[in-house]
Amino acid sequence: xxxxxxxxxxxxxxxxxxxxxxxxxxxxxxxxxxxxxxxxxxxxxxxxxxxxxxxxxxxxxxxxxxxxxxxxxxxxxxxxxxxxxxxxxxxxxxxxxxxxxxxxxxxxxxxxxxxxxxxxxxxxxxxxxxxxxxxxxxxxxxxxxxxxxxxxxxxxxxxxxxxxxxxxxxxxxxxxxxxxxxxxxxxxxxxxxxxxxxxxxxxxxxxxxxxxxxxxxxxxxxxxxxxxxxxxxxxxxxxxxxxxxxxxxxxxxxxxxxxxxxxxxxxxxxxxxxx
Amino acid sequence: xxxxxxxxxxxxxxxxxxxxxxxxxxxxxxxxxxxxxxxxxxxxxxxxxxxxxxxxxxxxxxxxxxxxxxxxxxxxxxxxxxxxxxxxxxxxxxxxxxxxxxxxxxxxxxxxxxxxxxxxxxxxxxxxxxxxxxxxxxxxxxxxxxxxxxxxxxxxxxxxxxxxxxxxxxxxxxxxxxxxxxxxxxxxxxxxxxxxxxxxxxxxxxxxxxxxxxxxxxxxxxxxxxxxxxxxxxxxxxxxxxxxxxxxxxxxxxxxxxxxxxxxxxxxxxxxxxxxxxxxxxx
Numbered sequence: 001x002x003x004x005x006x007x008x009x010x011x012x013x014x015x016x017x018x019x020x021x022x023x024x025x026x027x028x029x030x031x032x033x034x035x036x037x038x039x040x041x042x043x044x045x046x047x048x049x050x051x052x053x054x055x056x057x058x059x060x061x062x063x064x065x066x067x068x069x070x071x072x073x074x075x076x077x078x079x080x081x082x083x084x085x086x087x088x089x090x091x092x093x094x095x096x097x098x099x100x101x102x103x104x105x106x107x108x109x110x111x112x113x114x115x116x117x118x119x120x121x122x123x124x125x126x127x128x129x130x131x132x133x134x135x136x137x138x139x140x141x142x143x144x145x146x147x148x149x150x151x152x153x154x155x156x157x158x159x160x161x162x163x164x165x166x167x168x169x170x171x172x173x174x175x176x177x178x179x180x181x182x183x184x185x186x187x188x189x190x191x192x193x194x195x196x197x198x199x200x201x202x203x204x205x206x207x208x209x210x211x212x213x214x215x216x217x218x219x220x221x222x223x224x225x226x227x228x229x230x231x232x233x234x235x236x237x238x239x240x241x242x243x244x245x246x247x248x249x250x251x252x253x254x255x256x257x258x259x260x261x262x263x264x265x266x267x268x269x270x271x272x273x274x275x
Numbered sequence: 276x277x278x279x280x281x282x283x284x285x286x287x288x289x290x291x292x293x294x295x296x297x298x299x300x301x302x303x304x305x306x307x308x309x310x311x312x313x314x315x316x317x318x319x320x321x322x323x324x325x326x327x328x329x330x331x332x333x334x335x336x337x338x339x340x341x342x343x344x345x346x347x348x349x350x351x352x353x354x355x356x357x358x359x360x361x362x363x364x365x366x367x368x369x370x371x372x373x374x375x376x377x378x379x380x381x382x383x384x385x386x387x388x389x390x391x392x393x394x395x396x397x398x399x400x401x402x403x404x405x406x407x408x409x410x411x412x413x414x415x416x417x418x419x420x421x422x423x424x425x426x427x428x429x430x431x432x433x434x435x436x437x438x439x440x441x442x443x444x445x446x447x448x449x450x451x452x453x454x455x456x457x458x459x460x461x462x463x464x465x466x467x468x469x470x471x472x473x474x475x476x477x478x479x480x481x482x483x484x485x486x487x488x489x490x491x492x493x494x495x496x497x498x499x500x501x502x503x504x505x506x507x508x509x510x511x512x513x514x515x516x517x518x519x520x521x522x523x524x525x526x527x528x529x530x531x532x533x534x535x536x537x538x539x540x541x542x543x544x545x546x547x548x549x550x551x552x553x554x555x556x557x558x
Binding site for chain 2: 223226
């Protein structure tokens with residue numbers, strides 16, 4: 001009888017212990033500090049559609065909604081991915097009532113384009129050749145009295161982790177060379193699959209390539225959206241904004257999960273920092 | 276109780292399967308060493324270096340502690356639960372198959388004490404397996420791979436969100452913690468296997484049922500279709516033991532899952548005793 005009693009007491013203690021040391025809830029919403037920082041606001045958004053659609057690039061009919069999100073959040077600069085080209089950017093700029101200026105990347109092998117929008121009218125835009133792909137960067141000043149900021153809009157390969165790694169290496173080399181003269185921010189859809197728990201294999205080359213890519217970026221930059229959670233459907237955090245490691249403060253960091261329209265599979269990531 | 280324990284320990288040390296489990300672990304370490312060596316050679320030279328400009332997989336990364344961590348994480352998922360199931364699954368069903376269960380139960384000991392002593396011996400086996408395996412990996416790693424700090428990267432092994440490092444001495448301490456947390460997690464399997472051993476009269480059936488239940492929950496827990504069911508599987512809670520390898524140990528979460536595993540273990544053990552006390556032993 002004493003054995004059963006001891007086990008029963010132990011069982012009760014274990015239950016009590018489990019309740020006492022309850023696992024901290026993983027917040028779906030970002031744990032943003034209350035500090036509001038106005039120095040620099042950035043937003044990145046892959047406005048393309050999920051893979052099941054015939055055309056997975058951005059759709060013109062969604063652009064008013066995209067413009068509305070941008071106007072409401074009022075970022076200093078925006079990195080967009082999966083546009084169909086310059087004409088789509090022009091529609092979007094019109095919808096933004098001339099508040100933003102922008103450029104799309106040159107066409108690489110793919111059929112979709114990265115774009116960058118900035119408020120600063122004196123901004124300069126530059127294409128960034130990254131292997132067979134192109135990214136686009138904008139150099140601007142959020143305010144007259146601030147340092148120059150360089151925002152890079154990037155989109156890494158969705159299907160090959162090895163290609164993502166090569167792309168990331170070239171992109172970081174480019175960004176690092178400019179980090180001496182400007183505050184460099186890299187925003188975009190990197191497609192890193194780093195949740196090993198979702199992999200059916202214990203160890204795969206793909207996982208390791210993404211790990212290498214992400215770790216390489218973190219040697220020079222800081223992942224500003226880490227606390228904000230998933231940025232795409234199926235619990236994926238694949239959109240990032242990387243910034244300088246020596247930022248003064250990080251303010252609001254949030255994934256705008258109600259912003260997607262149509263069959264979009266990504267949500268915009270918004271960060272507010274002072275540097 | 277002490278006499279019972281002594282008898283059970285004698286049985287454990289006489290069993291061939293006890294020594295077989297250690298031999299298989301030695302073979303696994305040898306296999307891991309070969310795999311690790313060839314992988315490290317490939318990744319620190321030749322095509323890998325030509326294809327990519329930057330890599331953390333340097334000679335500094337591939338050291339004895341990294342080797343031990345990979346070996347331990349890979350084996351814990353599949354290898355160690357099998358041996359624990361084998362020992363626990365044959366405890367009662369093995370006696371029934373050998374025709375000694377009736378005789379044991381006619382002795383003036385309670386059935387609860389018998390179950391408890393058999394469970395404690397199984398727990399000791401699990402602890403010895405973990406400690407031996409960790410010790411062997413560290414020794415082999417030190418001799419054949421070399422010493423260094425334990426570097427961790429996001430993605431593989433799913434331990435960290437950003438690159439981290441555990442200094443050598445601290446890492447050795449973490450392996451000590453892992454021996455304890457791993458044994459505690461394996462006790463859940465031991466308790467399930469003991470329950471199966473009481474329910475089934477054949478040790479093979481008990482062992483196979485335990486491994487099948489473990490693998491089913493483990494695999495189902497990895498399929499996205501059943502993501503919402505994952506928190507209710509004991510295999511998910513058992514994973515807590517790895518948290519001791521995080522640069523900053525999440526103590527609260529670790530204690531929570533340790534208690535959940537403890538609740539599973541004691542719950543299964545209580546059920547086993549209740550079932551065994553009502554069991555009509557006809558063999």
